[in-house]
Amino acid sequence: MGAATAVLRAAEDTGLAACVLDSPFCSLPEVARELARGMRLKLPETMVGLMLKRIRSDIKARADVDIEGLRPIEAAPKATVPALFVVAEGDAFVQAHHTYALHDAWGGEERQLVKLGGGQGHNSVRPREFNVHAANFLREKLTGPAEKAALPESQMQSLPPVACQLSDGCSSLSTRPPSRAESESDL
Secondary structure, eight states: OOHHHHHHHHHHHHTOOEEEEESSSHHHHHHHHHHTTTSOOOOOOHHHHHHHHHHHHHHHHHHHHOOOOOEEEEEEEEHHHHHHEEEETTOSSOOOOHHHHHHHOSSSSSSEEOOOOOOOOSOOOOOOOHHHHHHHHHHHHHHOOOHHSOOOOOHHHHOOOOOOOTTTTTTEEOOOOOOOOHHOOOO
């Protein structure tokens, strides 16, 4: 939910320096339907629809939030800040096609896509190599030329650069948009 919230915020706040979006979803109702379809006990689509309608009603009454409106895919084209998208290929909770679609729809030109393999799922601890890469990405975006010039040299030396080595068995880094075939293969 945090990555999806960040997408919604980035669409409204051009003052953000950057976003790291780990397994964001395009649409909360779509994730719910996909989870229902993946259950061992198969539910008829009409029953899933009725359940979602009831859940939507309860959430609206308790929190005054309409889950039908939680569609970051509609906000992504308005987001222009640099973004690092992370997709866990083994994520059974938020399927990979959500991240690919948001990456494709992102309004900003500066975006990266990191694919995590090696059995990584939605709630898996991310590999150290990825965490270092994400930290370097954020440091670069948060310490633009004006800020670097304002820092004394002694402070800049206290933040040594760390090389990110993404191992093939664990993850891969891509700065290009996924091909249509990659995006659609996970649908």
